[in-house]
Amino acid sequence: MFEHDDPVLELTDEQCWKLLTNTRHGRIVLTAAGETDIFPINYLAHNNLLMMRSAPGTKLAEIAINENVLFETDGISSDEAWSVVIKGTARILQSGEEIAAAESLGLKTWIPTLKDFYIEVKPTRITGRHFILGQQPERF
Amino acid sequence: MFEHDDPVLELTDEQCWKLLTNTRHGRIVLTAAGETDIFPINYLAHNNLLMMRSAPGTKLAEIAINENVLFETDGISSDEAWSVVIKGTARILQSGEEIAAAESLGLKTWIPTLKDFYIEVKPTRITGRHFILGQQPERF
Numbered sequence: 014m015f016e017h018d019d020p021v022l023e024l025t026d027e028q029c030w031k032l033l034t035n036t037r038h039g040r041i042v043l044t045a046a047g048e049t050d051i052f053p054i055n056y057l058a059h060n061n062l063l064m065m066r067s068a069p070g071t072k073l074a075e076i077a078i079n080e081n082v083l084f085e086t087d088g089i090s091s092d093e094a095w096s097v098v099i100k101g102t103a104r105i106l107q108s109g110e111e112i113a114a115a116e117s118l119g120l121k122t123w124i125p126t127l128k129d130f131y132i133e134v135k136p137t138r139i140t141g142r143h144f145i146l147g148q149q150p151e152r153f
Numbered sequence: 154m155f156e157h158d159d160p161v162l163e164l165t166d167e168q169c170w171k172l173l174t175n176t177r178h179g180r181i182v183l184t185a186a187g188e189t190d191i192f193p194i195n196y197l198a199h200n201n202l203l204m205m206r207s208a209p210g211t212k213l214a215e216i217a218i219n220e221n222v223l224f225e226t227d228g229i230s231s232d233e234a235w236s237v238v239i240k241g242t243a244r245i246l247q248s249g250e251e252i253a254a255a256e257s258l259g260l261k262t263w264i265p266t267l268k269d270f271y272i273e274v275k276p277t278r279i280t281g282r283h284f285i286l287g288q289q290p291e292r293f
Contacts, residue, residue, distance in 0.1 A: 020264045038229055042182055042191055049189055051182055053227045053236040085191045089178055094263050096193040123234050123284040124160045144263040 015093070015143040024141030029097045032088070032141065033058040037121075039086030041065065041103075041134075043075040050075065056084075056134075057120045063099065063134040064115055068126045076103045076132065084134055097141040099134065106131040155233070155283040164281030169237045172228070172281065173198040177261075179226030181205065181243075181274075183215040190215065196224075196274075197260050203239065203274040204255055208266045216243045216272065224274055229286075237281040239274065246271040 014031070015022055024032075036058075042051045052072055056065045063084060067073055076082070080102045087096040106112050115131040122129060154171070155162055164172075176198075182191045192212055196205045203224060207213055216222070220242045227236040246252050255271040262269060 040180060040191070040225055040227070042189060042223075044184075044189060049182060049184060049223055051180070051191075051223050051225045051238055053225070053229075053234070083182075083189055083191050085180055085193070087180075087193045089193075094193070098191055121286075123286060125287060146263060147265060 015095070017143070017145065020145050020147060022143045024095070024097070024143055026139055028143075029139045029141035030058065030061070032095060032097050033063070033086065033099075036086045036088065039084055041072070042083035042085070043072060043079070043103075044081070045075040045078040053123070055121055055123060056086075057118050059118060061136070063101075063136070064118060064120055065132040065134065066115075066120050066122045066129045067132055068122075068124060069128055069130065072132075073105060073130055076105060080104060082134060092146050094144045094146055095142065097139065099136045100138040101134045101136040103132050103134045106133060155235070157283070157285065160285050160287060162283045164235070164237070164283055166279055168283075169279045169281035170198065170201070172235060172237050173203070173226065173239075176226045176228065179224055181212070182223035182225070183212060183219070184221070185215040185218040193263070195260065195262055196226075197258050199258060201276070203241075203276070204258060204260055205272040205274065206255075206260050206262045206269045207272055208262075208264060208269055212272075213245060213270055216245060220244060222274060232286050234284045234286055235282065236284075237279065239276045240278040241274045241276040243272050243274045246273060 084099040224239040
């Protein structure tokens with residue numbers, strides 16, 4: 014899937030979505046009142062959107078103040094690594110129909126509670142890179 | 154190491170450092186000119202500091218503008234997960250002595266180049282959480 018001779022390959026949107034679809038766990042970066050926070054989160058890629066679930070708390074409060082979010086997921090093995098970063102906007106699902114559709118996806122959270130909300134992230138920019146891991150070249 | 158009955162345990166600084174020391178891969182979040190970026194990065198925890206290595210580029214430019222950074226690392230298995238988040242300040246090592254000491258740590262990067270710089274992150278706040286993964290409680 015990721016053949017390249019250079020140590021780093023810039024991924025196409027299609028390659029990014031393939032990685033996003035095959036992964037369940039990433040991090041969301043939120044900024045509100047000049048303060049930036051990062052939260053690990055389970056997610057699902059669905060219809061070119063990311064779906065997440067969250068209990069009430071800091072994450073939801075910050076999204077209500079500033080919808081602009083950053084999302085990152087990555088993977089690393091002994092000889093290769095990749096990373097996909099999304100810039101986008103987040104909204105909390107409100108309608109019963111949307112929530113029912115989100116629930117049908119079977120998305121799991123790290124701390125399941127009865128009061129979870131669903132968050133949808135709509136990407137405005139996707140970037141991804143694939144790395145062939147190697148040794149540092151010798152300095153001398 | 155992480156025994157608890159509640160689904161989530163807030164970790165002590167000591168527990169956070171144990172996890173940081175046993176992990177090599179995280180993400181650094183940088184903000185400059187109102188734009189936030191996230192980069193996957195290899196690191197080493199050493200003397201209550203994080204050491205990273207970077208080629209010249211966006212990361213270094215952003216640190217020069219705004220030293221305040223966020224760092225996250227996490228781990229997930231089938232029945233447990235954890236996450237450690239650091240807020241701190243980053244500086245680029247300048248002196249030959251400091252760089253030699255950093256090089257002796259044997260820190261590897263994803264894209265090794267001859268022009269790497271060393272970045273030291275000094276934490277001002279460390280938070281960590283450990284999760285026992287479970288099923289969502291039934292709504293009905």
